[in-house]
Amino acid sequence: DSGVTQTPKHLITATGQRVTLRCSPRSGDLSVYWYQQSLDQGLQFLIQYYNGEERAKGNILERFSAQQFPDLHSELNLSSLELGDSALYFCASSVSAGVTYEQYFGPGTRLTVT
Amino acid sequence: DQQVKQNSPSLSVQEGRISILNCDYTNSMFDYFLWYKKYPAEGPTFLISISSIKDKNEDGRFTVFLNKSAKHLSLHIVPSQPGDSAVYFCAASADGSEKLVFGKGTKLTVNP
Numbered sequence: 001d002s003g004v005t006q007t008p009k010h011l012i013t014a015t016g017q018r019v020t021l022r023c024s025p026r027s028g029d030l031s032v033y034w035y036q037q038s039l040d041q042g043l044q045f046l047i048q049y050y051n052g053e054e055r056a057k058g059n060i061l062e063r064f065s066a067q068q069f070p071d072l073h074s075e076l077n078l079s080s081l082e083l084g085d086s087a088l089y090f091c092a093s094s095v096s097a098g099v100t101y102e103q104y105f106g107p108g109t110r111l112t113v114t
Numbered sequence: 115d116q117q118v119k120q121n122s123p124s125l126s127v128q129e130g131r132i133s134i135l136n137c138d139y140t141n142s143m144f145d146y147f148l149w150y151k152k153y154p155a156e157g158p159t160f161l162i163s164i165s166s167i168k169d170k171n172e173d174g175r176f177t178v179f180l181n182k183s184a185k186h187l188s189l190h191i192v193p194s195q196p197g198d199s200a201v202y203f204c205a206a207s208a209d210g211s212e213k214l215v216f217g218k219g220t221k222l223t224v225n226p
Binding site for chain 1: 118
């Protein structure tokens with residue numbers, strides 16, 4: 001158990017809909033990262049938050065957005081969903097920012113768009 | 115353009131033997147490398163890392179080797195155990211960035 005929690009574990013929704021994925025980092029970790037893993041793909045970095053502020057952006061679509069709240073939990077919002085958004089979405093956390101630290105991953109949320 | 119490549123989708127070894135997982139990268143700015151292990155229905159778990167100022171890092175049965183001139187790293191597992199059966203991801207970062215670039219993974223199967 002990494003200490004990172006993600007809810008829900010599974011999500012099935014229709015095209016055009018909007019969903020919210022939630023992540024709670026390990027106790028004491030200030031950085032939260034979101035990754036997408038599509039079929040046969042490695043993990044693709046989406047976005048990072050540090051202590052409530054956006055710190056780095058990867059290949060995140062404009063239809064996707066995220067935020068980190070004062071209690072350090074984070075939410076990833078996916079809107080106008082398309083079939084190609086079906087994937088595993090992982091959240092990870094690390095202790096700090098500015099230096100590469102090991103990231104600890106949650107179990108993921110499997111999103112299926114039908 | 116894939117900056118981190120794991121060219122072997124799968125690898126099968128016998129219990130007790132050595133497992134060698136390979137990873138190549140193209141971005142010369144990468145200076146920190148990590149290996150993660152992933153079991154089905156779980157998130158990736160950090161295994162071992164290496165900075166570009168080193169060429170070897172060891173942790174128990176796991177050793178990572180870095181060849182900067184060849185832009186190549188490898189993970190050695192000795193001896194391999196059935197519980198090591200998992201998908202192994204290589205990841206890299208540049209200039210202290212926390213943005214990790216992952217390979218597609220290699221599925222390791224250790225046969226009893």
